[in-house]
Amino acid sequence: MGLFGKGKKGEGEQQAPSSPASSTPWGNAQHAWDDRMLRLALQVKNWQRAFTVMAGIAGLSVVGVTYIGAQSKIVPMIVEVDKLGRSIAVHAVDGDLATVDRSRIEYREVVDFIEDARTVIADNAAMKKTQGRMYARLPNDSAARAYIIAEFKQRDPFVLNQSMTIMPTVKTALKISDKTWQVEWEEQAYNLKGEPWGPLARYKANLETKMAPGSTEESLRINPIGFFVNTISWTKQI
Numbered sequence: 001m002g003l004f005g006k007g008k009k010g011e012g013e014q015q016a017p018s019s020p021a022s023s024t025p026w027g028n029a030q031h032a033w034d035d036r037m038l039r040l041a042l043q044v045k046n047w048q049r050a051f052t053v054m055a056g057i058a059g060l061s062v063v064g065v066t067y068i069g070a071q072s073k074i075v076p077m078i079v080e081v082d083k084l085g086r087s088i089a090v091h092a093v094d095g096d097l098a099t100v101d102r103s104r105i106e107y108r109e110v111v112d113f114i115e116d117a118r119t120v121i122a123d124n125a126a127m128k129k130t131q132g133r134m135y136a137r138l139p140n141d142s143a144a145r146a147y148i149i150a151e152f153k154q155r156d157p158f159v160l161n162q163s164m165t166i167m168p169t170v171k172t173a174l175k176i177s178d179k180t181w182q183v184e185w186e187e188q189a190y191n192l193k194g195e196p197w198g199p200l201a202r203y204k205a206n207l208e209t210k211m212a213p214g215s216t217e218e219s220l221r222i223n224p225i226g227f228f229v230n231t232i233s234w235t236k237q238i
Helices: 025-070 102-118 124-135 143-154 217-222
Strands: 077-081 087-092 164-175 180-191 201-211 227-237
Touching (some): 102 124, 102 201, 102 227, 124 143, 143 227
Antiparallel strands (some): 077 087, 164 180, 180 201
């Protein structure tokens, strides 16, 4: 070999690098396998993340439902009823969730007053109780009390109940003004066997009322809201 001439490669000289592994079938297979494993690992990681998020949402939902379920949904109420068990006012035990409607109370009192005044019962003890409720709503010096007493002299309920009973049913009770009511009702008489006695009778009344709650224990017992009838008159409808 000359000084500048090419000679044959010596045994100590480094050979050119061989082609990369990916160019061989075995390298390609390894690359495809690694690719597949990476995709599977990525999918598993994504599913793990999604499960973690869903588990968190489910946990928060359970906590929220538990908290809401633990809250009391019951509101204790006091219901005021009349002597027949019909409600006239509703109050919350804690807080004022409902208010008393004065017109409803007056309406109930007007209806009860007319029915007490016109009812005839065969049982004298029950009749006295009914009459007592009515008289408790008549001021001593009122025109209404005088009218009722005069009517009962002509039509004494304790005489009538020896041969019949009379059951009135109020049909309408309209408030004409702040203190005046107009009431219409029907009455059916029955003999002591409970059989209808005579035709159905219809009546109309006008009465003036007032509210004056008492301060004594006796007045609170017999007339707790202080409802009174000052004047009254009724007529039979043809």
